[in-house]
Amino acid sequence: MSEKKTAVYVCRGCGIGNRLDTDQLAKIAESEGKCSLVRQHDFLCNADGVSTIRNDIDGEGVTHVVIAACSRRAKTDAFGFDDVALGRANLREGIIWVRPDTEEARETTQEMADDFLRMACAEIQYIKQPDTNQNAGTNKNILVVGGGVSGMTAAIEASKAGYGILLVEKTGQLGGWAAKLHKRVPDREPFADPVDAGVSDLVKSVEYEKNINVFLNSSITRTSGAPGQFSVDISAESGETVTENVGSIIQASGFSGYDANQLPELGYGKSPDVIDQAELEQLAIQAADGPIKRPSDGKEVESVVFVQCAGQRSDEPGHLPYCSGHCCNTSIKQAMYFKDANPNVDTVVIFDDLRTPGNGEDFYRSAQRKGVIFTKGKPQQVSPVDGQLEVKFHDMILNDEAAATADLVVLATGQIPNSGVDIEPAAMQEVEDGGGESAAQAETETREVQIPVESILNLTYRQGVDLPHLRHGFSDSHFICFPYETQRSGIYTCGPVRRPMDIAQTMEDATGAALKSIQAVENAVLGRAAHPRSGDLSFPSFRREGCTQCKRCTVECPFGAIDEDEQRYPLFNESRCRRCGTCMGACPVRVISFDNYSVDTVGQQIKSVNMPDEFDEKPRILILACENDAYPALDMAAQQGLEYSAFVRIVPVRCLGSVNTIWVTDALNSGYDGVMLMGCKKGDDYQCHFVKGSELAHYRMSKIDDTLQQLQLEPERVEIYEVEITDIQRVPALINEYAAKIDEIGMNPFKGF
Amino acid sequence: MSDVNTAMVQKYRNDFLKEVEENVEEGHWVKMCMQCGVCSGSCPFGPHWDHPPQEIFMMIRAGKRDEVLTTESMWMCTSCYNCIVRCPRELPITHIMHGLANYAHRLGIAPKMNPTRRFAGIFWNNIAKTGRVNELALSLKLYFMDGFMSGIKKGLAMMSVGIGMIKTKRLNPFALISHKGVKNPKELHVLLKKAREIEDRRKGIAS
Secondary structure, rough: OOOOEEEEEEEEOHHOOOOOOHHHHHHHHHHOOOOOOOEEEEOOOHHHHHHHHHHHHHHHHOOOEEEEEEOOEEEEEEEEOOOOOEEEEOOOHHHOOOOOOOOHHHHHHHHHHHHHHHHHHHHHOOOOOOOOOOOOOOOOOEEEEEEOOOHHHHHHHHOOOOOOEEEEEEOOOOHHHOOOOEEEEOOOOOOOOOOOOHHHHHHHHHHOOOEEEEEEEHHHHHHEEEOEEEEEEEEOOOOOEEEEEEOOEEOOOOEEOOOHOOOHHHHHOEEEEEHHHHHHHHHHHHHHOOOOOOOOOOOOOOOEEEOOOHHHHOOOOOOOOOOOHHHHHHHHHHHHHHHHHHOOOOEEEOOOOOHHHOOHHHHHHHHHOOOOEEEEEEEEEEEEEEEEEEEEEEEEEOOOEEEEOOOOEEEEOOEEEEOOOOOHHHHHHHHHHOOOOOOHHHHHHHHHOOOOOOOOOOOOOOOOOOOOOOOOOOEEOOOOOOOOOOOOOOEEOOOOHHHOOOOHHHHHHHHHHHHHHHHHHHHHHOOOOOOOOOOOOOOEEHHHHHHHOOHHHHHHHHOOOOEEEEOOEEOOOOHHHOOOHHHHOOOOOOOEEEOOOOOOHHHHHHHHOOOOOHHHOOOOEEEEEEEEHHHHHHHHHHHHHOOOOOOOOEEEOOHHHHOOOOHHHHHHHHHOOOEEEOOOOOOOOOOOOOOHHHHHHHHHHHHHHHHHHHHHHHHHHEEEOOOOOOOOHHHHHHHHHHHHHHHOOOOOOOOOO | OOOHHHHHHHOOOHHHHHHHHOOOHHHHHHHHOOOOOHHEEEEHOOOHHHOOHHHHHHEEEEEEEEHHHHHHHHHHHHOOOOOHHHHOOOOHHHHHHHHHHHHHHOOOOOOOOHHHHHHHHHHHHHHHOOOOOOHHHHHHHHHHHOOHHHHHHHHOHHHHHHHHHHHHOOOOOOOHHHHHOOOHHHHHHHHHHHHHHHHHHOOOOOO
């Protein structure tokens, strides 16, 4: 790239010109910002404004552009100059929309604008147009693991979009659970009767698609690489192994049925006539729409009781704490098997809460019309009595002990995800080996003995062989904010491995995952990041001379993007990286940086602010706001005209995980009176777009108290908040409360040093 | 126990739900209840019922025949229609309650001393006699339902209302001797008898 030339454009539109002294801003850009080219414009985002900038880039050789106008989240199309380094000073949402238009406020508002411009000028000096990722992969094929409804649907959808598919199925035939169903819950109007499971049609579609290559009786014995360049070993039962390259992976490994032998109180194992839903499907297939016969003596079933939530939604040991979602509809469907063959069969469904997702409510009504009896109760015991079964239950409407007798009892047991090895205990073991804390050790010891589970993907990542689990063994992915995304870039999950679900939801899920995997390979080829910084070309690099090989970055990277080379230096896997900067925040010696985001780009912004002295009564509060939720919330607060203190200086960060503690200590040393950090929700119900960033930031900030004490500063000078994108009212209130608190504590004594 | 009742017990054995479906007005709706409890929560008399509608439906499904038919609960219904308006499954709950009460009455096992039931009987006999309500006779019969002394007491308590009604010609003090019914009450009696026969035949009850 040729010589660096920075241009600053100050917009006077949207009222900025009326509220602020833009001449002064221009002067600051010239003198303090040291920018050679400064222009003002009345309407920068219109065609004339944009072409002014374009002409300067093309004609004047401008390489660095600062746009002092609206928020960086606004007008991204107009200001999308991707051939220069770009910085934005947020004068509109960040200043004039959150400040009152009064004479008294004019001075502090102008100071705010001056500082925001200084910050943007400081940042741009340290930004470089990102280099191309030299290690980008080019493979666009997609591997689908699992040949059930979810896997087949994902394969068909991606294939129809023109991508080559490898479909790997463990067993000898496609279809998974759905192939074992007599019929399925209806998926279309009038939602009144069970319909054909449709598996044979799906299998035909898979065979019809030329792009799909099916591997039966096979499993994945090794997975390495990154988006665009995965290498997988597919091993057949016969022992033959082929190595294939793919661009992304969809894990559709489905679920296993809960073992009903753990429910002796419900009679399973005591009588062959107590069965689970899967076994009833077999009986129904045998009966082929005729009368269903009970297993013990082949007698035609005249009465049947369905026990819902068997071993589910319960805190008892050995039970599943969650609801499997499909079982109510499934029992309704199965009760119809009996009623449709013979309306005189007594069918009773004993439920706690009848949950019928989708259009199940219509299906439920249809069953009631057919005469299926629904009883709200808690089953207590099932025992054989005189060749029949007695179901004792507590009737929850009549608050009474009751009993029902039946020829057959069907237990609605739950789904257990096939999510492979839980890598968390393994990681904990490592901490222990490294002379870890005793608390971790105690926890490992009290952990229940785990039955060895076969790995699904056999990843060669240092972080473990399978995808991380979240709760109850389901693969981690935030099911509202970013479904399908896992903590391993380029690998997506769908179907019941992600959360319990039925066929209809699974098919929708599989389609979503197919789209995500297509997006992943397309981004990977261009060397761009996947969600949530989709399209970002930057990637982390480190200064080898400064690195102390502490391994903190490799351990803390939420996405397993950093390995170690032979000399134990970090080895960045650019294509796996999501560009959150968690490694940058973790690095104690600050050697990790991105071309367009580094310790300097933020650190220099913090330092560039004009610090009034102690007696001016003008405190300065630094806000490091996560760009995913907190910063949009601030923007939206501005759009609603909510006001907040003029003493704050806001710096957006990629994730709180990227916040290096040096920024906070530097800020306090240079005279800031307080530092607010705003990140996403952490913990089990995390909303952090980079999984662990917010949590790590909380942890790191808890350690900063010592530093504050050494500096003899109050701990309240650094506060960290969990903010959601919907906290539009709350965020300005938080700022104002904090500003009042700082007023109370008083000024930072380090001002002017 | 009446003969009709015994016959019904024998006919339906343990399947009380089927009995209700086939004999109670709107009884075929009972199976559609989804036990949400909105009816019980909406009923202005809810707390005073032994078994609110939701429970009654559950008891019918559980085959609790005697408890349902002998309870005073459905006699408490004042036909305010709150439950019908609110039922998410659109059950005609008010009608079912009246249907159940009527069925219990016809089987002869409804609570004998239930005031609603007794008033309903008095009202029916009164209106069926001439085709028009004889309000004076109805009030007297109602007041003296529980005996002479209590009738006098009730009469005295309502005296001012009564005099007011006479003054404004809302009540004919000579109605006991001069009540005008429909033109030909005999024809009405034939009509009502026929209607009862048809209904009994439909419901399979020999009259």
